[in-house]
Amino acid sequence: xxxxxxxxxxxxxxxxxxxxxxxxxxxxxxxxxxxxxxxxxxxxxxxxxxxxxxxxxxxxxxxxxxxxxxxxxxxxxxxxxxxxxxxxxxxxxxxxxxxxxxxxxxxxxxxxxxxxxxxxxxxxxxxxxxxxxxxxxxxxxxxxxxxxxxxxxxxxxxxxxxxxxxxxxxxxxxxxxxxxxxxxxxxxxxxxxxxxxxxxxxxxxxxxxxxxxxxxxxxxxxxxxxxxxxxxxxxxxxxxxxxxxxxxxxxxxxxxxxxxxxxxxxxxxxxxxxxxxxxxxxxxxxxxxxxxxxxxxxxxxxxxxxxxxxxxxxxxxxxxxxxxxxxxxxxxxxxxxxxxxxxxxxxxxxxxxxxxxxxxxxxxxxxxxxxxxxxxxxxxxxxxxxxxxxxxxxxxxxxxxxxxxxxxxxxxxxxxxxxxxxxxxxxxxxxxxxxxxxxxxxxxxxxxxxxxxxxxxxx
Ligand SMILES: Cc1ncc(COP(=O)(O)O)c(C=O)c1O
Numbered sequence: 318x319x320x321x322x323x324x325x326x327x328x329x330x331x332x333x334x335x336x337x338x339x340x341x342x343x344x345x346x347x348x349x350x351x352x353x354x355x356x357x358x359x360x361x362x363x364x365x366x367x368x369x370x371x372x373x374x375x376x377x378x379x380x381x382x383x384x385x386x387x388x389x390x391x392x393x394x395x396x397x398x399x400x401x402x403x404x405x406x407x408x409x410x411x412x413x414x415x416x417x418x419x420x421x422x423x424x425x426x427x428x429x430x431x432x433x434x435x436x437x438x439x440x441x442x443x444x445x446x447x448x449x450x451x452x453x454x455x456x457x458x459x460x461x462x463x464x465x466x467x468x469x470x471x472x473x474x475x476x477x478x479x480x481x482x483x484x485x486x487x488x489x490x491x492x493x494x495x496x497x498x499x500x501x502x503x504x505x506x507x508x509x510x511x512x513x514x515x516x517x518x519x520x521x522x523x524x525x526x527x528x529x530x531x532x533x534x535x536x537x538x539x540x541x542x543x544x545x546x547x548x549x550x551x552x553x554x555x556x557x558x559x560x561x562x563x564x565x566x567x568x569x570x571x572x573x574x575x576x577x578x579x580x581x582x583x584x585x586x587x588x589x590x591x592x593x594x595x596x597x598x599x600x601x602x603x604x605x606x607x608x609x610x611x612x613x614x615x616x617x618x619x620x621x622x623x624x625x626x627x628x629x630x631x632x633x634x635x636x637x638x639x640x641x642x643x644x645x646x647x648x649x650x651x652x653x654x655x656x657x658x659x660x661x662x663x664x665x666x667x668x669x670x671x672x673x674x675x676x677x678x679x680x681x682x683x684x685x686x687x688x689x690x691x692x693x694x695x696x697x698x699x700x701x702x703x704x705x706x707x708x709x710x711x712x713x714x715x716x717x718x719x720x721x722x723x724x725x726x727x728x729x730x731x732x733x734x735x736x737x738x739x740x741x742x743x744x745x746x747x748x749x750x751x752x753x754x755x756x757x758x759x760x761x762x763x764x765x766x767x768x769x770x771x772x773x774x775x776x
Contacts, residue, residue, distance in 0.1 A: 328410060329568040332403035333557065337395055342560040344667065345553065346386035346597040347602045352670060353641040353775055356628060361772055364638040367483040372538045372546040372736060374450035377443060380554040384508060388557060390442070397474060398442045401430040402561065406569035407733075412697040413717070420720035421575060425566045425593060432497070434735030435589045436467030436549055439558035443547050444471040453543040454478035458508065460585065461657035462487055462494025463735055469673050470502035479503035480544075482510060482533040484524030486653035486658070493739050507531055515634045526650045527661045528633035535636045550586025550642075551665045559592025566730065568598050575616030575728045579609040579716055582732035583708040584621060584679075585658040587612075587665030589734035596655065598676065610677045611716070612668065613708035615687070617755045618651035620644065621672050621679035623762060628772035629663055632748055639772050642669040645757075646765030652755035653741035656704035662765070682711045683754040688747035690714050691737070701733035704743055727766030 353365040366378045370603065380388055390398075407420040426776045427435035442755030446456060454664035455477055465481040472479035479501050488495060490506040495505045508530040509516040509523075522529060529550070538546035548555060551669075570577060580597050582590040590612055600606040614621055624643035633648055647653075651660040663669075668683035671677040682690075691707035693714070694700075702710060709731045720727040737744065746752045 318747070324450065327573070328408055330406040330572045332493050332565055332568060334399050334403070334529050336565070336678070337398050337402050338387050338390065338564040339395070339505070340387040341522060341557045342564060342596050342599060342677055343383055343388055343557055344599055345608045347599050348670070348760035349456040352666065355638040355640050355666070356772060358630065358638055360633060361639070363468035368428055368638065374446045374452060374545060376449060377554050380557055381552060382546060390690065391445060394445050396441050397502065398561065403456040403565045404429055404562070405502040406566055407698070408573065409698055412694060415693065415697040416714060416717045418717035418721045419724065419726045420717040421726060421728045423570065423573065423577070423598050423728070423730045425562055425569070425730070426700065427562060427589070427732070428703070428733045428736035432463060432466035433738065434463040434703065435559060435562060435592060436465065437471055438467060438561055438592065439549065439555045439588065440467040440471035441474070442558040444468070444475045444477055445483060447545050447547070448475040452477065452502065452545045454480060455547045456480045456537045456544055457547045457549065458482045458484070458527060458534045459549070460484050460527045462704070462739065463658055465500070465503065465505065466494060466497045467549065468547055469498040469501040473501045480537065481505045482508040482530040484508055484527060484530050484657060485523055486571050486659040490655065490657070490741050490742055494502065515539060522650050524650070524653045528647055531632035532636055535632060539636070550588040551663065553754065554593065554719055555588050556591030556661060556665055556667055559588045560595050562589070562732065563594060563596035566593060569771045570730065576606065577608055577730040578727045580730045581611040581613060581709045581712045581716070582734065583659060583667060583705045584612040584614050584664055585705060586661050587668035589732050591665060591668055598671070602678070607725040611712050612672065612677050612679045613712045614679060615654055615656055615685045615708060615758055616681040617654045618645065619681040619757050620662065620664050621669070622681040623757060625766060625770055626673055626775050628775065629769055631663060635770070637701060639770060641666050641775050644769070645762065646768055649765035650767050651759070655740060656708065658680070658685070658705045659708065660699055680712050682708050685747065685754050687711050688744070688752060691693065692747070698720050699738045700733065701744070703734060703741050706732060706734045
């Protein structure tokens with residue numbers, strides 16, 4: 318036995334199974350003013366619950382429009398959460414030392430779930446409601462493969478079939494994500510596929526996009542009464558389900574005896590960002606805290622930093638309701654950057670509204686600087702981050718540097734929403750100096766925005 322005495326410096330803050338939250342936090346109830354409603358794609362009138370019934374079960378539609386500050390988590394969903402929740406909160410002491418910063422850096426790690434990210438927090442809740450409604454099969458899209466794996470896993474637990482349209486570039490870059498979905502019993506198509514009309518119409522976009530894959534899955538769900546559609550981000554009920562992350566993090570920061578000055582997460586459609594930040598944001602809206610919030614996105618798909626705030630479709634073909642959001646245009650096909658989960662033309666209306674109100678500050682980063690941050694993190698802390706949360710780590714390093722320059726012990730909390738163990742080809746490209754830094758140009762923006770649907774202007 319070693320005689321060495323371990324230091325009392327705590328690295329992990331862990332909760333127990335009974336500490337899994339009993340309710341989800343609905344930020345809608347605390348937001349000032351009326352949120353602009355989604356619009357029916359045909360009539361351009363506010364879309365009501367009935368407009369959503371062809372593709373969603375009523376249980377989820379009611380959560381989507383709920384004005385209650387909290388929504389109870391069904392017991393069978395909490396039972397499944399026990400497989401990986403509560404998730405740990407880490408103090409990144411080794412990263413702090415490597416950065417030589419006085420900042421205290423914490424991260425909430427969601428990569429310990431069976432599919433390796435935060436996505437099953439909502440997949441399980443969505444599959445449960447569909448199973449309750451007697452639905453036999455779910456259709457979905459997946460960008461990075463994380464969401465598809467999460468839905469495949471959750472469908473297996475509740476006995477539903479799962480059919481996934483995987484964005485072409487990710488399908489080629491991440492063959493083992495497909496294997497994972499198939500291991501859980503799902504059927505996976507490379508999108509654009511030839512099994513849907515939407516896919517055949519977009520065949521020239523060979524690398525695909527989330528917008529195209531969504532059109533394919535929505536088409537199949539709308540045409541089959543026993544099949545529903547399931548979305549892994551953007552919608553209010555998805556962000557609602559993810560608030561288990563922030564609620565646990567609040568309790569864990571209290572265990573650490575610290576209050577975050579800034580909370581940071583990446584944004585693809587907004588679900589891990591909303592999930593981590595909304596319980597903290599609610600305290601700010603109630604005047605109980607003064608926290609900053611940073612949303613990190615790729616410079617190649619800069620929705621929050623360069624997009625326009627307007628009504629737009631959620632998918633490429635124009636099958637979904639029009640949503641009030643920052644958008645790069647529904648037919649914008651982002652370059653095939655490795656953060657596949659961040660290649661989306663729009664973002665959650667809730668998160669966009671918070672950016673519009675100045676409560677959330679957006680930041681955009683290029684691929685190489687993002688992977689540089691990811692590798693620095695991995696070499697200090699061990700975990701290899703998914704390319705998506707690597708954008709959050711890039712923002713964390715900038716904040717930690719600023720703390721050093723100001724000589725202040727600032728507290729930073731960020732979301733490490735998934736591991737990158739299936740993203741090693743991207744790491745290979747970065748380490749070999751072969752990673753490109755595609756830039757989003759004004760011409761890209763002008764082309765993309767030329768096709769915005771006609772709809773009332775948003776202020
Ligand atoms: C690991 C990971 N992080 C982030 C995202 C982006 O989605 P969201 O903004 O909804 O969290 C994805 C999406 O697939 C993902 O797989």
